[in-house]
Amino acid sequence: MSEVAEQLAAVEARIAAACRRACRERSEVGLIAVSKTFPAEAVAEAAAAGQTLFGESRWQEAEPKIGALPDTLRWHFIGGVQRNKVRKILPLFEAVHAIDSLRLAAYADQVASELGLKPKVFFQVNPAGEASKGGFEPDTLRRELEELLTLRSLEVQGLMVIPPDDDEPRRWFAGVRKLRDELAAASGHPLAGLSMGMSGDYEEAIEEGATLVRVGSAIFGRRAYRVDGELG
Numbered sequence: 564m565s566e567v568a569e570q571l572a573a574v575e576a577r578i579a580a581a582c583r584r585a586c587r588e589r590s591e592v593g594l595i596a597v598s599k600t601f602p603a604e605a606v607a608e609a610a611a612a613g614q615t616l617f618g619e620s621r622w623q624e625a626e627p628k629i630g631a632l633p634d635t636l637r638w639h640f641i642g643g644v645q646r647n648k649v650r651k652i653l654p655l656f657e658a659v660h661a662i663d664s665l666r667l668a669a670y671a672d673q674v675a676s677e678l679g680l681k682p683k684v685f686f687q688v689n690p691a692g693e694a695s696k697g698g699f700e701p702d703t704l705r706r707e708l709e710e711l712l713t714l715r716s717l718e719v720q721g722l723m724v725i726p727p728d729d730d731e732p733r734r735w736f737a738g739v740r741k742l743r744d745e746l747a748a749a750s751g752h753p754l755a756g757l758s759m760g761m762s763g764d765y766e767e768a769i770e771e772g773a774t775l776v777r778v779g780s781a782i783f784g785r786r787a788y789r790v791d792g793e794l795g
Contacts, residue, residue, distance in 0.1 A: 565608045565611075567609050567782060568609070571782050578592055596617050597618040597620075598619060599621065599642070603628045618639045620641050622648055622651045637657055639656055641758075643663070658683035658684065659682055660777075662687060684718065685756060690742075721755055724736070732768070743757060
């Protein structure tokens with residue numbers, strides 16, 4: 564068994580244990596293996612061990628990697644979305660995790676319509692109002708959700724969060740889950756998806772309701788340089 568396969572198996576075991584603690588079925592939580600900065604060969608090792616869903620954050624890196632690997636694999640875009648890159652991103656990825664403004668959502672909807680696509684999207688929440696991160700502040704999302712849900716070429720899945728870098732990620736995950744529940748009740752749209760939790764905190768995220776966790780370094784090893792402000 565390769566090192567990637569061993570580490571993937573360890574992550575899977577921890578996900579299953581977190582689901583048991585939360586009285587959830589393992590099938591309720593999807594694992595995105597975050598392959599950004601890692602070569603196609605590493606992705607192939609994970610795929611050989613049964614992983615099918617991968618996450619990338621730069622279309623320039625992802626495009627040749629996706630082309631070199633089996634088309635049975637699934638790909639989510641998990642990085643910050645620049646407006647001028649939307650036309651490149653949408654054809655490559657089935658889901659985009661960081662739609663962080665009404666303006667960006669409206670433009671993505673326009674491009675998706677022109678390309679005949681209906682991408683799945685998550686609205687990024689910035690619960691602490693951090694200047695270093697994108698995302699809707701909760702009150703902004705409350706005001707704008709009705710308009711966001713009129714964008715017919717986007718398949719809205721739910722919310723995504725990267726919590727502040729402190730020692731209490733659980734409270735941020737719980738807060739975003741409660742915000743999701745509030746917005747779903749108010750809008751009548753289920754917003755069932757919660758994309759939250761990374762290598763250092765995915766178990767807590769699962770216990771607080773995550774439906775997708777984004778795990779990179781725990782599967783592929785540590786990155787040698789920063790990507791999207793993160794190391795790991």
